[in-house]
Amino acid sequence: MYKYDEYDQQMVDARVAEFADQVKRRLAGEITEDQFKPLRLMNGLYLQLHAYMLRVAVPYGTLESRQMRMLAHIARKYDRDYGHFTTRQNIQYNWIKLEDAPAILADLASVEMHAIQTSGNCIRNISSDQWAGAAADELTDPRPWAELLRQWSSFHPEFSYLPRKFKIAVIAAEEDRAAMRLHDIGIQIVEKDGVHGAAFYVGGGMGRTPMIAPLIKDFVPLDDLLSYTEACLRVYNRYGRRDNIYKARIKILIHELGADEYRRQVEEEFAHVKSLGIDPPKAEFDRIAAQFAMPPLDASAPDAIDRGDPDFAVWVDQNVAAHKVAGHAIVNISLKPLGGIPGDASSAQIDLMADLAERYSHDELRVTHAQNIVLPHVRKADLFAIWQALDAAGLATPNLDLISDIIACPGLDYCSLANARSIPVAQKIAQRFADPARQRDLGELKLKISGCINACGHHHAGHIGILGVDRKGTENYQLLLGGSGAEDVSLGTITGPGFDEDGIVDAIERVTDKYLAERADGERFVDTYRRVGMAPFKEAIYG
Amino acid sequence: MKLLTGNDLKTGFVTWWTGADWSLHIEDAADVGEAGEAILAVEEAARRVNAPYIIAGEQTPDGPRPAHIKDRIRALGPTVRPDLTLKPADPAAGDWVI
Numbered sequence: 001m002y003k004y005d006e007y008d009q010q011m012v013d014a015r016v017a018e019f020a021d022q023v024k025r026r027l028a029g030e031i032t033e034d035q036f037k038p039l040r041l042m043n044g045l046y047l048q049l050h051a052y053m054l055r056v057a058v059p060y061g062t063l064e065s066r067q068m069r070m071l072a073h074i075a076r077k078y079d080r081d082y083g084h085f086t087t088r089q090n091i092q093y094n095w096i097k098l099e100d101a102p103a104i105l106a107d108l109a110s111v112e113m114h115a116i117q118t119s120g121n122c123i124r125n126i127s128s129d130q131w132a133g134a135a136a137d138e139l140t141d142p143r144p145w146a147e148l149l150r151q152w153s154s155f156h157p158e159f160s161y162l163p164r165k166f167k168i169a170v171i172a173a174e175e176d177r178a179a180m181r182l183h184d185i186g187i188q189i190v191e192k193d194g195v196h197g198a199a200f201y202v203g204g205g206m207g208r209t210p211m212i213a214p215l216i217k218d219f220v221p222l223d224d225l226l227s228y229t230e231a232c233l234r235v236y237n238r239y240g241r242r243d244n245i246y247k248a249r250i251k252i253l254i255h256e257l258g259a260d261e262y263r264r265q266v267e268e269e270f271a272h273v274k275s276l277g278i279d280p281p282k283a284e285f286d287r288i289a290a291q292f293a294m295p296p297l298d299a300s301a302p303d304a305i306d307r308g309d310p311d312f313a314v315w316v317d318q319n320v321a322a323h324k325v326a327g328h329a330i331v332n333i334s335l336k337p338l339g340g341i342p343g344d345a346s347s348a349q350i351d352l353m354a355d356l357a358e359r360y361s362h363d364e365l366r367v368t369h370a371q372n373i374v375l376p377h378v379r380k381a382d383l384f385a386i387w388q389a390l391d392a393a394g395l396a397t398p399n400l401d402l403i404s405d406i407i408a409c410p411g412l413d414y415c416s417l418a419n420a421r422s423i424p425v426a427q428k429i430a431q432r433f434a435d436p437a438r439q440r441d442l443g444e445l446k447l448k449i450s451g452c453i454n455a456c457g458h459h460h461a462g463h464i465g466i467l468g469v470d471r472k473g474t475e476n477y478q479l480l481l482g483g484s485g486a487e488d489v490s491l492g493t494i495t496g497p498g499f500d501e502d503g504i505v506d507a508i509e510r511v512t513d514k515y516l517a518e519r520a521d522g523e524r525f526v527d528t529y530r531r532v533g534m535a536p537f538k539e540a541i542y543g
Numbered sequence: 544m545k546l547l548t549g550n551d552l553k554t555g556f557v558t559w560w561t562g563a564d565w566s567l568h569i570e571d572a573a574d575v576g577e578a579g580e581a582i583l584a585v586e587e588a589a590r591r592v593n594a595p596y597i598i599a600g601e602q603t604p605d606g607p608r609p610a611h612i613k614d615r616i617r618a619l620g621p622t623v624r625p626d627l628t629l630k631p632a633d634p635a636a637g638d639w640v641i
Binding site (some may be wrong): 050051095096097341410414420 | 550552553554555556587590593594612614616617622623624627
């Protein structure tokens with residue numbers, strides 16, 4: 001885990017003091033809301049439907065137990081005893097009082113956390129693979145590069161007022177668990193002739209104009225990673241549209257320029273940027289990387305798992321993944337209990353997960369973009385004890401990547417931008433497919449729901465996606481099929497006319513029934529969809 | 544009818560103009576007619592409300608009801624957490640929203 005140095009801590013402490021003064025002036029009437037709004041947004045403080053909402057950054061989704069406990073403390077002391085983990089690997093609190101915000105930020109700073117750049121037209125939280133450093137299939141741990149980018153992008157003077165917000169993901173495995181190509185910049189650490197480098201995919205994103213990022217450069221030497229990223233941003237900052245918010249993201253610029261012309265301009269800029277010497281000396285990168293060293297895991301630890309308890313065995317099969325060190329495993333904690341709210345966890349549950357991480361996972365947790373939590377370094381011999389503790393706390397739902405492991409944005413229940421509620425739809429779908437055996441029979445099926453076109457619920461990337469819209473003042477839900485945020489990235493296609501809340505649940509059941517009727521051996525839902533196309537599904541849905 | 548709503552500056556909680564003051568309860572909301580903009584300007588300047596705006600509503604036997612679902616959710620609370628609404632003891636309170 002990366003530890004703040006004195007500069008990191010000074011920067012965060014100074015920001016806490018600055019924002020405390022800004023809040024004081026706002027409450028005293030010395031500044032107006034128009035003047036204050038951009039200042040609070042720079043500190044992750046939004047005004048949502050019911051109260052202020054604070055979005056706290058979790059860099060590349062990695063947390064220590066003490067940080068996780070602080071998130072529980074904030075939920076308990078300042079909010080309504082729960083937090084909401086987001087698709088950007090962050091956490092949001094929905095009931096924050098403005099007068100408490102400075103104290104909350106001070107509490108966060110005491111554990112090397114903050115809410116800076118979780119809003120605004122700047123570079124947002126760098127996201128990554130939630131299994132980084134543990135995954136059996138990764139080339140290397142991508143987090144040192146994510147941390148380097150975090151430091152480079154924090155308070156970057158040139159990129160604090162971009163045309164629009166900017167999201168970067170870094171991965172280092174062939175399996176894409178971070179929706180890398182649906183980011184403004186997706187970086188994949190790759191190997192060529194025995195040397196590691198970075199493939200740059202630029203210009204992806206969801207929102208109202210979803211696009212898959214094209215490959216801009218297949219191999220950037222890692223020594224040039226910052227310079228190349230800076231060049232990509234500079235071209236965008238110079239030519240990205242500032243006259244139309246709907247055309248301001250980098251994906252629009254690259255779409256209009258064409259990938260080849262954008263690449264040419266980036267290369268030209270890179271030739272200049274490289275001369276500025278912004279890439280860190282090797283010793284500095286090594287200092288960062290050393291802090292992500294694999295914890296001391298005993299590769300001779302027992303590999304066998306006692307599967308005597310059938311419920312435990314199901315959970316192991318569904319929620320436990322292969323670790324790169326023998327005798328160990330990656331535990332995925334589902335925050336999608338039947339009838340629950342996707343991504344929500346109570347302070348007691350957050351504390352419990354922190355305790356389990358401290359005791360069994362070398363003090364580490366991860367937040368996933370699918371709104372779940374990971375214990376990355378667990379001895380297989382400890383899995384049963386962990387499962388028992390999770391089960392007692394309602395955290396052992398064995399549904400990872402199944403139809404009830406739904407990504408859902410807060411929707412109209414909380415969000416001022418939303419047009420329709422997302423959470424009740426997620427709950428009804430989970431109830432309809434409540435039978436665990438039925439879910440497992442359907443297999444991997446990623447269902448994602450957004451309550452508006454901004455696509456925080458990643459509906460474009462769902463094998464089944466749902467988009468809530470406002471149709472003459474009533475909630476209506478469009479259905480999309482065939483999306484994927486993984487290495488087989490694709491964008492979903494709308495099936496046809498939308499449905500009301502109950503109608504969309506019925507439509508999904510008709511889709512899954514059709515899949516079961518059509519699927520060939522070993523095919524996931526999305527495989528069958530790609531083979532047979534939209535027509536049979538459309539026929540099943542609309543008749 | 545027209546209703547004036549906003550958020551409390553300190554807490555962020557949803558508030559409704561009663562004709563003389565601000566209330567957390569939609570039942571207390573008054574029809575502001577054509578006076579909404581003028582009230583809004585005075586109250587916002589005095590920091591008694593944050594981000595106020597005028598909405599359409601209708602008078603019902605149970606009191607004022609905003610025309611749009613978004614404002615009905617603001618008035619009650621999240622439909623998925625009845626325990627966090629202004630009427631946690633009323634299991635049917637969510638029906639008013641939908």
